[in-house]
Amino acid sequence: MLIMSSEPATDSSAAQEFVTRIGGRIRALRKQRGWSVQRLAEAGGLSRRMLTDIELGQANPSLATVDRVARALDTDFAALALPERDAADEQVEGxxxxxxxxxxxxxxxxxxxxxxxxxxxxxxxxxxxxxxxxxxxxxxxxxxxxxxxxxxxxxxxxxxxxxxxxxxxxxxxxxxxxxxxxxxxxxxxxxxxx
Known part of the structure; x- marks a missing residue:
């Protein structure tokens, strides 16, 4: 999965919502596996500090970093990034x-x-x-x-x-x-x- 490293997301509410969503999902999947922060950080190729900041929604990781963590958790980028949709949602804006x-x-x-x-x-x-x-x-x-x-x-x-x-x-x-x-x-x- 390609992803952006040239410029971070702005402080818009949509960008913060994205960062918070992926952090929460990463933390939940890590805990489901019984993994420590250190174990997932090593599996995803990043520092323990960076992973902690991501899980807390306090870091704006590159999308490639999110993808590496997703793979370490045996999932994919989209599973971490996309919001859950109600079956009644007919239009998806992205x-x-x-x-x-x-x-x-x-x-x-x-x-x-x-x-x-x-x-x-x-x-x-x-x-x-x-x-x-x-x-x-x-x-x-x-x-x-x-x-x-x-x-x-x-x-x-x-x-x-x-x-x-x-x-x-x-x-x-x-x-x-x-x-x-x-x-x-x-x-x-x-x-x-x-």
Whole structure:
């Protein structure tokens, strides 16, 4: 699962709700397994202090960190991130997972478990950038641009995706999303093999 490390979420209530939700779910799953904070921290590749802050909702971890902890708990990112939905909910607006001070944001719209896939809606403000961490080997992403021009900064060089066009990339590499234009870029993102 790719995820954001370039800029933390703002202090908006939606961002705080996300941080609080994942912290509570991580703590509950850790306790269900009878694991100490130290054991989960080691399994997830982070410090005990960072994990404690995440569980208390006092840290804003990168989404890649949340993904590593989810895997250590034998679950997935979406299970920790998405709010529980009432069966009567017909419209899903998405879960704000990342937001930058320039208005750029990422909404997780939904996910499946088997096979694993996630559907996202991204908006990058002019000059906006998101630097991703490599996903697990074999992971891929599909991007479909609704408006603006998305630049995918890949190890092999930049790839520009125009409105109405799609691109598939291997996400098990260093990469970034960029908006080099003067209007916002809005795109859909599907992650597979996470």
């Amino acid at each position: 879960t704000l997972v990342w937001q930058a001070s320039d208005g750029s944001q990422a909404l997780l719209l939904g996910a499946t478990r088997e096979p694993a896939a996630e559907l996202w809606r991204w908006t990058l403000a002019p000059g906006g950038r998101y630097d991703a961490e490599p996903d697990r080997p074999g992971a891929q992403e599909i991007h479909h641009v609704l408006s603006g021009r998305l630049t995918l900064a890949l190890e092999s060089g930049p790839q520009v995706v125009a409105p109405g066009r799609s691109a598939v990339i291997a996400s098990d590499q260093q990469y970034a999303y960029r908006n080099d234009g003067t209007e916002p870029v809005v795109f859909m993102r599907v992650v597979t093999g996470t």
